[in-house]
Amino acid sequence: MAVAPMTKAQVVIHGAASAEVVQQIYELGIIQAIEVVEAIEHAEQIPVSIGELESHLREVTRSLEILSLYDNAKREVVENFITLKHRLPRSKFATVRQNFDFLGRSRQIAELTEKLKHLEDQEGWRQDDIELLSTLSHLPFPLEDLRSTRRVKTLVGRIRREEREALAHDLAEDEESVFWEEISDDGQFVYLLVLYYPSERDVHALLERHGFDILDLSKYSRKIPEEIQRLTQEREQLQRQIAEVKETLTQFVQDKEAFRIIEDALVNEIRQQKDLQNFARTPKVYFLEGWMKQADKTRLEHGLRDYTDSIDILYEDPAEDDEAVPVILENTPYIQPFEIITRMYGMPKYHEPDPTPMLAPFFFLFFGLCLTDAGYGILLSLFMVWLMRKYVLDAGTTQLARLLYYGGFSTLVCGAFTGGWFGNIIDSLPAALTSVKTIKDALIIIDPMQEPIAFLILSLVLGYIQVCYGIFLKMRHRWRQGDPNGALLDQGIWLAFINSLFFWVILLASGMGDSLIGQGLSNLFMGLALLSGAARVWLHDRGNSKLVMRILAGLYSLYDIVGIFSDVLSYSRLLALGLATGVIAMIIDMLTLMTTGIPGIGFLVGIIIFVFGHIFNLVINTLGSFIHSGRLQFVEFFSKFFEAGGKKYKPFKFESRYFELTE
Numbered sequence: 001m002a003v004a005p006m007t008k009a010q011v012v013i014h015g016a017a018s019a020e021v022v023q024q025i026y027e028l029g030i031i032q033a034i035e036v037v038e039a040i041e042h043a044e045q046i047p048v049s050i051g052e053l054e055s056h057l058r059e060v061t062r063s064l065e066i067l068s069l070y071d072n073a074k075r076e077v078v079e080n081f082i083t084l085k086h087r088l089p090r091s092k093f094a095t096v097r098q099n100f101d102f103l104g105r106s107r108q109i110a111e112l113t114e115k116l117k118h119l120e121d122q123e124g125w126r127q128d129d130i131e132l133l134s135t136l137s138h139l140p141f142p143l144e145d146l147r148s149t150r151r152v153k154t155l156v157g158r159i160r161r162e163e164r165e166a167l168a169h170d171l172a173e174d175e176e177s178v179f180w181e182e183i184s185d186d187g188q189f190v191y192l193l194v195l196y197y198p199s200e201r202d203v204h205a206l207l208e209r210h211g212f213d214i215l216d217l218s219k220y221s222r223k224i225p226e227e228i229q230r231l232t233q234e235r236e237q238l239q240r241q242i243a244e245v246k247e248t249l250t251q252f253v254q255d256k257e258a259f260r261i262i263e264d265a266l267v268n269e270i271r272q273q274k275d276l277q278n279f280a281r282t283p284k285v286y287f288l289e290g291w292m293k294q295a296d297k298t299r300l301e302h303g304l305r306d307y308t309d310s311i312d313i314l315y316e317d318p319a320e321d322d323e324a325v326p327v328i329l330e331n332t333p334y335i336q337p338f339e340i341i342t343r344m345y346g347m348p349k350y351h352e353p354d355p356t357p358m359l360a361p362f363f364f365l366f367f368g369l370c371l372t373d374a375g376y377g378i379l380l381s382l383f384m385v386w387l388m389r390k391y392v393l394d395a396g397t398t399q400l401a402r403l404l405y406y407g408g409f410s411t412l413v414c415g416a417f418t419g420g421w422f423g424n425i426i427d428s429l430p431a432a433l434t435s436v437k438t439i440k441d442a443l444i445i446i447d448p449m450q451e452p453i454a455f456l457i458l459s460l461v462l463g464y465i466q467v468c469y470g471i472f473l474k475m476r477h478r479w480r481q482g483d484p485n486g487a488l489l490d491q492g493i494w495l496a497f498i499n500s501l502f503f504w505v506i507l508l509a510s511g512m513g514d515s516l517i518g519q520g521l522s523n524l525f526m527g528l529a530l531l532s533g534a535a536r537v538w539l540h541d542r543g544n545s546k547l548v549m550r551i552l553a554g555l556y557s558l559y560d561i562v563g564i565f566s567d568v569l570s571y572s573r574l575l576a577l578g579l580a581t582g583v584i585a586m587i588i589d590m591l592t593l594m595t596t597g598i599p600g601i602g603f604l605v606g607i608i609i610f611v612f613g614h615i616f617n618l619v620i621n622t623l624g625s626f627i628h629s630g631r632l633q634f635v636e637f638f639s640k641f642f643e644a645g646g647k648k649y650k651p652f653k654f655e656s657r658y659f660e661l662t663e
Contacts, residue, residue, distance in 0.1 A: 002354045003646075004328040005294040010314040013286040017310040022279070022286070026272060028303045029653025031290035032326050033278040040280050040287055048273040057266040059106040064259050066109055070250045078391065085392040088261075088659040096261045105255055116245045119238055126235040133224050133231070135184050135191050142223050153196055153203070157214040158189040178203055189213075260658040268654050275652045290652065291326050318350065325350035326649040335360050337403035340396070345634050346644030353477055355642045359633045362466050366632060368410030369459070370577040370625035372448065373420035373585055376618045377411030380404060392660050407625065418455075418578070419444040422614055423585030428593060448578050449586075456575045463571025463636065464502065467564060470640025471495055477641060489539045493532050498564060500528035533558060567636040573628050581621045588613035 009031060013021045025031060076084065136156065148154045178196040185191070192212075196203040220227050280287040292300065297315065304311055318325045327347045329339050331354070338360040348354050371377065384405035388398060415421065419440060426440050448455040475491030478484075504525035540557040588610065596606035638644070 002330065003348060003350060003352070004330040006291050006318055006325050006328070006350065007294045007297070008316040008318065009288075009290055009292050009297075009300065010316065011288040011304075012312040012314075013288070013307075014284065014310050014312075017307050018281075018286040021304060021307050021311060022276070022288070024303055024307070025288065025300075026652055026654070028299065029651050030296045030299055031288070031292045031652050032650050033275050033288060033290040033652045034324070035278045036280045036287050036289040040282075044281060046276045046279045046281055046286075048276050050270050050273045053266055053270050053273065056103065057263065057270065059110075060102055060259055060263045060266060063102075063106045063109045064256065064263060066113055066249070067253050067256050067259065070246065071253045071256060072250070073253075076391075078387065082397050083394065083657070085394055085656070085658060085660045086257075087392055087662050090661045090663060093261055093265075093659065093661060096258050097265045100255075100258045100262060102259060102262045105252065105259075109249065109252060112245050112249055116242060116249070119242045119245065123235055123238040123242060126231050126238065130228055130231050130235070133220070133228050135186055136224055138183055139193070139224055142221060154193075155204075155212075155214055156183070156191070156193055156217055157212050158191045159212050161185070161188065161190055163211055264656045264658055267657070271655075272652070291649070292651075293328060320351065323349070324647070327646040328649045329354050329356060331356055337399050337406060338363060340399050340403055341630055341633055343648075344630065345638060345642075347646035347648050348642065348644060349646040351481075352643060352646065353473070355473075355633075355638060358469070358473060359637060362462075362637065363629050363633060364406055364410050365414075365462070366574060366629040367407040367625045368412075368414030369462075369574045370628060371407070371411040371581055371621055372415050372418045372578040373422065373581055373618075374412045374415030375420070375422035376581070376585075376614070376621075377408045377413070377415055379408070379618060380411060380622060381408030384408065404622070404626075407622070411625075416440075416443045417445040418582075419447050419449075420582055420585065422610075423582065423587075423589040425589045425592075425610075428589065448575065448582060452575065452579065455578065456572060459571045459574035460568055462574070463568045463632070466571075466632075466637050467567050467640065468495060468498065470637045471498075474641035489535075493535045493539065494560075497529060497532035497536055498561070500525045500532060501561070504529055567639075570636050571632065573632075577621065577624055577628055580624075581617065584617045584621075585614065588617060 011021075011025070078084065183191040183193055222230075278288075278290075301313065304313075327350055329342065329347075331339060335357050339356050341359060341363060342348070342354065342356045368377070371380075384401045387393070388401050388405075393401060421440060426437050429436060446454050446458065471491050471494060475487040475495070478487035478491065504522060507522045507525065536557060537551060537555055591613070592606045592610040595609060596602045598605065
């Protein structure tokens with residue numbers, strides 16, 4: 001499979017049926033509209049108005065944010081990581097969109113929220129006042145007695161404790177004109193009562209130099225216990241009002257689904273209006289132009305069959321050099337989950353091959369080699385099956401879940417062949433279960449713990465195969481694009497040089513070149529390496545007419561072998577990650593066995609360590625396996641043949657964030 005063949009559809013709509021035809025095209029959801037106004041003489045852009053819709057959307061979004069704060073419904077654990085969808089009949093969606101007074105309800109929620117904020121501010125101020133007056137509780141007289149008179153200035157305030165001695169020293173210089181007394185000390189501040197004759201000294205300036213913070217008590221008149229009692233009563237009343245407002249907001253949570261429906265509807269109406277700007281019209285006709293799959297021609301014509309007298313449809317295949325063609329990936333159900341890897345890197349261009357089928361077997365195998373624990377593979381696959389069956393997931397999450405399901409199966413196989421079953425816990429089973437250990441040992445092909453070099457060689461060989469395969473894909477693509485000479489003289493010769501050099505080195509390093517047949521093969525590969533290397537030097541810069549520069553450029557191109565060597569070495573991460581998973585799993589098993597011997601609670605503690613330890617190891621190393629297996633595709637594989645830069649297909653259609661609409 002590959003990139004889906006596309007065609008450009010041009011729809012001309014006559015007469016009064018234009019609105020109905022446009023709506024039908026929207027419901028079909030198979031055309032990505034492109035701007036057509038400039039291409040049609042005397043045509044104008046369809047006027048749209050989205051300002052009001054965007055304003056409504058902001059109100060609805062704000063209401064949803066507020067209601068989420070008061071939604072006490074139990075959330076699924078997985079909702080903390082992914083957005084779940086809910087099945088909803090189309091008829092209910094349409095009914096709510098038409099009948100729910102979302103503007104009125106949004107205003108109510110906004111008013112209640114504003115009221116709640118005001119009440120909480122008032123309640124907070126009362127609490128602050130109570131705390132302030134509590135620090136002054138030693139004052140025995142009504143606070144109205146602290147008013148300043150014409151002759152005597154009265155201040156109540158606070159200074160930091162470290163300023164107390166310095167202030168006392170300065171005030172002591174004139175004890176006859178200044179009186180001060182310490183009211184209380186809260187550990188950080190000292191609260192003071194200061195009385196002085198204003199005409200005698202500038203006491204206020206002196207206090208400011210010591211950081212004296214004046215407290216405003218003008219709004220209080222009675223004794224402090226009475227004021228605290230009054231403030232406490234007011235605070236309790238405010239708390240009751242706050243609780244009533246919150247209860248009302250909690251009751252509005254039942255409208256959360258309706259608000260989500262409205263948000264979905266408004267988002268799609270805005271998107272639809274923006275897409276309409278790509279249409280054009282004249283006084284008599286509407287024009288629509290857009291990209292669609294060639295396979296959807298029948299769907300389009302069948303969907304518009306009731307308007308055959310009012311429309312004309314023309315099709316145009318994309319030009320060879322057209323960079324604007326959007327891309328749809330079409331693969332078999334088994335390959336589709338791996339499309340997420342391609343999308344993370346970038347969509348292929350329309351005339352470029354889809355790399356998904358080529359990367360799929362490598363990613364599948366590398367994921368398992370990174371995780372290398374059959375027990376983890378079983379858990380991962382079972383969890384993904386449960387997730388997909390229990391919840392309604394969006395397309396992207398479903399694709400990821402299916403990919404991890406395949407990854408679990410790969411991990412099961414690779415784990416069985418490397419002897420990993422929740423670490424090495426099987427080796428600690430009782431003698432009665434010796435047969436289980438025997439079966440496990442019989443399945444082992446390479447044990448990374450015992451044979452790390454063999455596992456490393458396997459990793460490097462797989463890397464070498466994928467790197468060469470990437471170069472071959474580049475050669476094949478150039479051949480199919482009508483450049484067989486470039487394919488053979490560039491990628492073909494380079495592949496011949498790399499492989500002949502590789503097998504020559506292998507024969508020498510392994511000692512197999514000492515036999516008669518080995519010597520013959522060694523001479524053959526050495527000759528091929530020299531011949532292909534010379535061809536590479538001569539043909540690499542074959543367009544250069546200057547002989548010396550051409551040869552120098554060819555010699556320099558041989559340095560690319562270092563890059564190939566570096567790329568292959570990158571696959572050693574498969575060994576590193578496989579060992580990391582196994583070592584951590586074995587440590588968890590060791591801790592489990594050590595704690596089970598503790599009298600009384602040992603077995604329970606051991607079970608907890610075993611379960612949560614392996615779950616943690618599974619989660620962390622699943623993430624690592626996904627990231628590093630993907631990195632090998634992006635950096636080492638795609639760089640050999642894949643450019644990306646294609647445009648994702650975005651059809652003119654309805655899309656829901658919250659719901660899966662059913663008939």
